[in-house]
Amino acid sequence: GDSVTQTEGLVTLTEGLPVMLNCTYQTIYSNPFLFWYVQHLNESPRLLLKSFTDNKRTEHQGFHATLHKSSSSFHLQKSSAQLSDSALYYCALPYMGYKLTFGTGTSLLVDP
Template structure:
């Protein structure tokens, strides 16, 4: 079945350093949609990025990700972390059925 793997449960880094959160997925569907959602403390998740086009970079609010179907990956990156980026980040997949699967999430903590 469809699944999403986020390998890091917690990422801690210093303000100004680059961010990379890993996401890989598994699906039999040849045209999956991939999403990144962000959830700040005591808030509901909201969409950060989405993509369905292979090898095309998508950007929003300083974050970017590129869907690579060859490696089934959709890693989230940012060139310079800010304190306000501290949050839970979820990678999500819409694949071969009408469900949207979420990974287990990565807690990003940005320190001064």
């Protein structure tokens, strides 16, 4: 079945350094679209980014990601981490638009 893999459970870095959180996926669907969700402490997950187009960069709130079907990847990046970016980040894959499968999540901790 469809699956999403996030290899890092915890990423710790210093404010101002670049962020990259990995996401790879497996699906039988030929035209997948991928999401990144962010969950801050004591809040519910909310949508951060979504991508429907292969090799097209999508950006929101300083974060960006590019869907690469050739490598089945949708890595999340930011050029300079802020303290407020500390949160739990989920990559997600909808199957046929309905069954939304999430990865195990990556906790990002940004230190001053």
